[in-house]
Amino acid sequence: MNDLLLLAALLPGPRHGYALKQQVGLLTGKGTLHNNLVYPLLRRFVENGWVNRRQAEGERGQTREVYALTAKGKRELLGRLSTYGEEEAASEAGFRLRVGLFGFLDASTRGRILDVRDKFLAAREERLSRITSAMETGRWGSEVVQFFREQVRVEREWIARLARKAKREIRATPDA
Numbered sequence: 001m002n003d004l005l006l007l008a009a010l011l012p013g014p015r016h017g018y019a020l021k022q023q024v025g026l027l028t029g030k031g032t033l034h035n036n037l038v039y040p041l042l043r044r045f046v047e048n049g050w051v052n053r054r055q056a057e058g059e060r061g062q063t064r065e066v067y068a069l070t071a072k073g074k075r076e077l078l079g080r081l082s083t084y085g086e087e088e089a090a091s092e093a094g095f096r097l098r099v100g101l102f103g104f105l106d107a108s109t110r111g112r113i114l115d116v117r118d119k120f121l122a123a124r125e126e127r128l129s130r131i132t133s134a135m136e137t138g139r140w141g142s143e144v145v146q147f148f149r150e151q152v153r154v155e156r157e158w159i160a161r162l163a164r165k166a167k168r169e170i171r172a173t174p175d176a
Contacts, residue, residue, distance in 0.1 A: 001091070001093055001094060001097070002024065002028070002033070002037060002041065003041050003045075004077065004080060004081065004094075004097060005024045005027055005028065005097065006020060006024055006038065006041050006042070006045070007045065007050065007051075007069065007073060007076070007077040008077060008097070008101055009023045009024055009027075010051065010067060010068065010069035010073070011069060011074070011077075011101075011104065013068070014066050014067060014068035015066070015067060016056070016058075016064040016065060016066050016067070017038060017039065017042065017064070017065055017067065018064075020038060020042070020067065021033045021034075021035070021038050024038070042065075042067055045067075045073065046067075048072075048073075048076070049070060049072045049073070050069070050070055050072055050073030050076050050077075051067050051068065051069055051070060051073050052067070052068045052070055053065055053066070053067055054066050054068075078104060078105065081097075081098050081101055081104070081105060082105060082109045084098065084109075084112065084113045084116055084117075085116065086116070086120065088116075089116045089117050089119070089120035090120060095113070095117050098113050099113075099162065102162075102166075107166060107169070107170050110166050111163065111166060114159050114162055114163050114166070117155075117159060118156060118159045118160075121152050121155055121156050121159070122156070124148075124152055125149065125152045125153075125156075128145055128148055128149050128152070129149075131145055132145055
């Protein structure tokens with residue numbers, strides 16, 4: 001997930017490493033990401049031709065490494081974001097990242113992602129319902145199950161809203 005976030009952080013334009021650490025850290029809620037996570041990923045991106053690296057002068061005269069997404073890197077990112085099956089649907093963070101980047105994905109990919117996540121949630125809802133009917137969860141266990149059921153219900157409503165919004169955008173596009 002960090003690799004996708006790091007590549008996505010370069011979509012708006014070139015960034016230096018420290019800015020990337022801060023931005024991705026903010027998105028993940030981890031503060032600033034550790035150098036041992038960010039710089040090996042950036043090195044791999046450069047080796048794969050997904051990112052260019054150049055030196056630039058910093059604000060205080062120091063030299064900074066500035067990273068920019070290449071066309072190959074953008075294709076890689078979009079390809080990986082578009083790859084969305086049952087395994088990826090289990091990741092809340094992965095789903096939310098994709099929704100956050102829907103503007104870069106085509107309408108059919110957006111619809112497929114929403115559909116796959118909704119089917120995953122429908123199956124989760126069914127499992128939670130079976131737990132409720134098949135076993136005694138106790139007072140506190142039933143609170144947990146009810147909380148999960150409510151989360152599923154709210155997210156499925158959100159997905160339905162997103163799907164309606166996506167359909168309106170398709171109808172509003174002259175070439176669609």
